[in-house]
Amino acid sequence: MGENAWRRTDAWIFVSLVIASGAGRHRRSPTTRRPEGVRLADVLSTADHLDRTLPERHDIEGAIRRLLGAGLVDVSDGWFRITADGERLWRTRPNAGLATTVDTVQGVLSRRHPPGNADWHLDEAEHTAAVQEYLVRSIPMPRRSPEGHSGRAGTPGSADEAENPGQRTG
Structure with missing residues (x-):
């Protein structure tokens, strides 16, 4: 796979961000969602739900760089958001059910958008803190x-x- 090709991890992170932000819920309007976006721990939670594993720091960093460069997501002060182009991609994708959504989105990305390469870095400490936040949240309370x-x-x-x-x- 070429360096400039979309990876399954890119689609996984994109779908996780869409679901975590509520962008896919009942074709919800962007004006009814939290304008600041979602935190990395929210994206990790959804990614774990979709794939039963947590993405590694380098996978998240690479995916966000490509998605940012393609104009599909935005990250500011630790908040992750879907852009209007990302919203359009999500709403116009073939809808085949949750089990195949990541693979479907990867196909759509490959056909419609060239991956970009934005300058974005996920610090190891930020990733570790988000993983810890997610793990604490996922522990059932007595x-x-x-x-x-x-x-x-x-x-x-x-x-x-x-x-x-x-x-x-x-």
């Missing part, structure tokens, strides 16, 4: 009873134990 106890009858600390100390109720 479920708690609204009253602050387990809700099991007859267990120490349960409502039944408080009402009937020393008696088993279950």
Whole structure:
């Protein structure tokens, strides 16, 4: 594959950014989305959902350079956005379902847009921080009873134990 060709990773990052930003949701208008865009941790979360793996720092950096250079995305102060051209590409792609979206977008990129090469760098520390933020977000929180106890009858600390100390109720 030539240096100036689109890669599957480029399409994966683009689709992840589109979905994370809500651009694909019900053909949502750009004016109803967060104008600042989404953070890298949001893109990583969606990328993991799509491909069951997290993109490496160099994969993200290369993809964003090509997407920026092609005018499909914009990055400013750590916020990632889809441009009007990126929105147009997304809305006019063949729609074949989520399972094949990344491959479909890669084909569309290859046919419609030459990849660019913008000067953009993803610092190792920024990537690591975004991965950590994503991992912390993805850890399930323990479920708690609204009253602050387990809700099991007859267990120490349960409502039944408080009402009937020393008696088993279950």
